[in-house]
Amino acid sequence: MSLDLSSVIAATTQWLIRAYPAADGAMNAALAEAQARQAVTLATLLRYATPTDCPLAPLAGPDGSFRLDWLVDAEPYEISGPDGVWRTWVDEVVASWAAALLTCSTLASQAVAALGDCEHGDGSPGEWRRLTAPDALDCRAAPLLRHPDLMALVVDLHRPQLVERLRRLHSDDQTPTSAV
Incomplete structure (x- = not known):
């Protein structure tokens, strides 16, 4: 993954x-952050699925x-204040997709499967266990x-776009023109 997206992942995780x-x-704070970071990372990889997307x-x-x-x-924030800087890096679509993945393990499993069809698909499904098969500790x-x-x-906000992205990634025709 491009370092260009690390700010988006960090800020969106922080927002969640x-x-x-x-x-x-x-311990609960650490587990919750790990789950949020996994969801945001997966959502980011799906949203910015090609090497061209990352620098853009x-x-x-x-x-x-x-x-x-x-x-x-939530309380409104000042862009010029200390909280304002990181909040400008929050990606609304990524936050929405991550929220969808956190609340539906079936959708998360479909997303992990679709990740294998993306340019970034180099991880194993076990890396995403906190999303696809959360245990009682994760849920608590x-x-x-x-x-x-x-x-x-x-x-x-953006669940329909996530479902469409997953549908396209799972389709047989993976040509660039079919993604338009």
Whole structure:
């Protein structure tokens, strides 16, 4: 993965764990962050699926967390403030896709399978276990991140595009013109 996307992954992960905090305790916080990071990484790999997409992402610029903050009724932030800098790197589509992956392990399994068809598909399915087969500890650590009703507003923003992307990646015709 391109280092160009590391800022998007870090910021979007940070937004998810702040908007949907972990259960109390350091271990829960670490497990929740690991789950959010896996979901955001997978969503980023699917969204920016080609080598051409990766360098273009920072040039076009992510949309920031303003709309997401408004959706979850978070406090507004100042772009010039300390929180404003990282929030500008939040990718709304990636956050929505990650939320969908966190709340539906079936969709997460389909995404992991589709990742093998992408340019980035070099990992094994076991690397994504926290998404595809979360255990009781994972679910207890991140009850808000895994709650379909609480995450619905964020999921619904771009879930249809995720489903379409997965459908295209699973299709037999993988030519560049079929992805348009």
